[in-house]
Amino acid sequence: MTPDVKHMKWWGWGEEGVFFNYLNKPQFAPFVKKALDIDLRPRKIDTIAFDPDTVPDSTLPDDLAAALVAVTSPDQVSVDPHERVVHGHGSSVTELLHVSRGDYGRLPEVVVYPATDTEVAGVLAAAVEHDAVVVPYGGGTNIARSLQLDPAEKRPIISLDTGLLSGLRELDEDSGLARVGGGMQGPALEEALNDRGWTLGHMPDSFTHSTVGGWAATRSSGMQSDKYGDIAGIVRGMTVVRPAGTVTLRPVPSESTGPSLREMFIGSEGRLGVITELWVQVHRLPAERVVVAYMYPEWKSAVAAIRQIAADEVPTTFVRISDGNETGFSLATQKAATTLKKKLEGKAQAGLWAVMRRRGWNTDQMCISYVCFEGLAADVAARRKAVDAIARRHGALSLGTGPGALYDQKKFDTPYLRDFLLEQDVMGDVSETAAPWSKLNGVHRAVYAAAEKAFAQLGRKGWIMSHLSHSYHAGACLYFTFAFKAGEKPDAEYALVKTAIQQAFVDAGGTLSHHHGVGMEHAPWMEQVVSTEGVALMRSLFDAADPGAHLNPGKVIDAPLTLFDNLE
């Protein structure tokens, strides 16, 4: 019997029975028609039946199987076909494209669920002894192909599911620090903390299924990072089990003890060991939380306003602006007004539209912005007042708290959209970067130009939109969503568009990824971003730390499968 660990659909994102639905969004189908020249059709399938007969038998060697059972228990070791398929991929769009069509790719020979550090150490020792590969698996949400397995790998592959390494183990209320199992998923942790009046506040799009250890291993960032920090700031201590021993880093607020081991494990994507436990910063639940929406006439003034909020050190939980395209998309995904309250809001919105029209705003260029404030009521009021003033100086109109409440409810729905599009034969995905403030507008322009050029090469209508989020003193993250109608070779077409966008990031002074990680998807650009000698140094570290290449090899650098492979 396999342990009771929650997994996503084997063939797509999220929970069975949950989907993106456009039928209750009257403006969505016309929007897609205009944007992609596609006639949407109602969803045909609610699920894809899993057929174990389509899965090749595991070729796990008997001695390795015996060794894994010996260090755990029979219930913690599985060669079940469904288990192996679930653990054989992450959530990148190309992986889901193939898996949902029954093309599983390289599957792990076995899935193991260690429940303690000792068991993890046992699994690693068995892997080294039997010359196997270990790929740590958290929630399976990674979209940078950090979990995809190399078809050319001849050695047995063990998927090490961290699901049993879970639980809120300690809460230091004086310090705002919690000790948490690496395999704990977002909702379970947040619930356990909320019960005691605390919150982690780390809210990546993948929150509902991803794990704390996975966040650390992929250098994640949540939508509320302005207040709560990126995962590198949130994680203050950790335990990492390695084949040669266990690294324990005690939780301290900051330290000067040489090169940061903490910052080596963060982002290591399984290549340096298995992150089994973390000390994370937690915050008391705020007395008040408000999300205020603003509408700016155009992108540049909105970016300037956000830059000013950062420069003035106004404490915000998040600040976000959607560009003209994304604002248009947002308006198109609003549900039909069904309640009196919404009708009244509709009237208020109509009044705002009148003001905007009077001011001569171009509705295609308007940018909606959300700013979240948390704290004592008086602090929230003071901070909101400060941001109101900055927004006004940059030409914005306040839309109040109505749209913000809606934004807060919908915030984890986006990943379902990708599967919906896939079923409509549309390749849709996201890609994100970070850049200094001085380069943000240039990156934005360059990515649009690159995407449009790629769509033109495909000879198809495509769509791209963007928002700015995660602001820092020196810059911010730009997050792009793009889509196009798939043709004969969706992989290769995707590669063409994605490659164009990534290259535009790098050429315009941005980085490869702000918070999605590298995996195999972004590895080919690493030399351009951290320099050839930087990659060489990283390779020295990986080779020295894992001389037998047992730990998720081929991720971050030296990827065996690149996007370019799909072009052939």
Added chain:
Amino acid sequence: MTPDVKHMKWWGWGEEGVFFNYLNKPQFAPFVKKALDIDLRPRKIDTIAFDPDTVPDSTLPDDLAAALVAVTSPDQVSVDPHERVVHGHGSSVTELLHVSRGDYGRLPEVVVYPATDTEVAGVLAAAVEHDAVVVPYGGGTNIARSLQLDPAEKRPIISLDTGLLSGLRELDEDSGLARVGGGMQGPALEEALNDRGWTLGHMPDSFTHSTVGGWAATRSSGMQSDKYGDIAGIVRGMTVVRPAGTVTLRPVPSESTGPSLREMFIGSEGRLGVITELWVQVHRLPAERVVVAYMYPEWKSAVAAIRQIAADEVPTTFVRISDGNETGFSLATQKAATTLKKKLEGKAQAGLWAVMRRRGWNTDQMCISYVCFEGLAADVAARRKAVDAIARRHGALSLGTGPGALYDQKKFDTPYLRDFLLEQDVMGDVSETAAPWSKLNGVHRAVYAAAEKAFAQLGRKGWIMSHLSHSYHAGACLYFTFAFKAGEKPDAEYALVKTAIQQAFVDAGGTLSHHHGVGMEHAPWMEQVVSTEGVALMRSLFDAADPGAHLNPGKVIDAPLTLFDNLE
């Protein structure tokens, strides 16, 4: 002719002609008498004449000399005895003790001043080819023995002075980012930035002589880190020249590109290469700057107040509290009142003392606190009001802005005190840690107990005092200053006391150093702090990145000279 690069006294801290003076501080001598049972005597020496004849000739091999001149120029390569002595040590108290007595220790064979990345690469190539060691030298201010040379090193040692790798090279005003030469010293950089309306805001005690590259290489933090960040937060991009090539990390606000190379170089103390250029965050000079002083009845309530300021996210530039002993020391180092203004302030102070006495405060336990606010006048006023309220709730009295202005003036004077004490045959030094809020009081108690025990073992009266500074969400830094009358074996006595304090840090849940680095001084505790396997991983990195051990070997881990060696 040697390049015009500013260096400190060859035998002590800072500039020739600048000293700590106690004669204008009427309460200082009685204080020292009480604290250390020592009768101070006026300073006997103003300087120590340098005698080149006491320095053994350089044994620099001719071929290496020729190679170094070939990659730079004759003017950039020096075997001058004074140069070699200056570059043969950092500023740890044991190094200064010996150097000031003419016991120079291991000296570098040669000092080189490369002026470009290409020249640095040339020096490194020459070192590898001729099997020499390279020790990068910035301002020489390090007190963790990161610059001390190993007497057992048989290979030629090249001191690579970064002084010509200087200059504010680019200022990105939109992003608040500056590109700076690694060898630029604090005052020159701050002046260049101030001229254009900007500030770095990084103010370590060593500021007047230390360099940007040195700050990065030792994982430094300045007294204003609450606002401006630790150096790891300030540095967003960098260039590091290594024997195999040059690593260039572009400036971005945050990124998810695998293990952080930036965070590997920060704190690397020369072991991974030479940091030649940095992109650092800079801020506009604040419209207003105010330092407000508060007096708390005792330590615990002051710590609780500071924790609350952090939890409420009140933007401050720094928050600092001195414990009872340090508050007493502060009062004892005040200059005699000579102006009417000061007399009036004295009267105001007398009024405060009356209030304190009425409240029954124990004057030995009172803690002075400084809080700095910067920004627009309205923001400063609002933040000060918020801190005033928190301070009041924790029993504090506001002392206004008078003492704070004084604090601001004196802030870089402390290091001179150590030399003054040395001349009085007193070993005085500092040691600092960081810990979670829940452990700070325990660390404070444990360090006092450990120091008192060590003083008792020496059979001498000793002094210890502390302040809390650098506050974070999860904890803060505790900074200790200690002193005792030296006996026959000042090295060994120092080792006994310092060892006791460092061990107390680690045992009580603190870290080894918050911002002084590791060097050789703290290396023996690394396994206790980052675990045995953590040190093993770091060793893998250093060995793989520098297989010939040419780059400042024996620092951070595997130190050839430990404090314990001095005990024998």
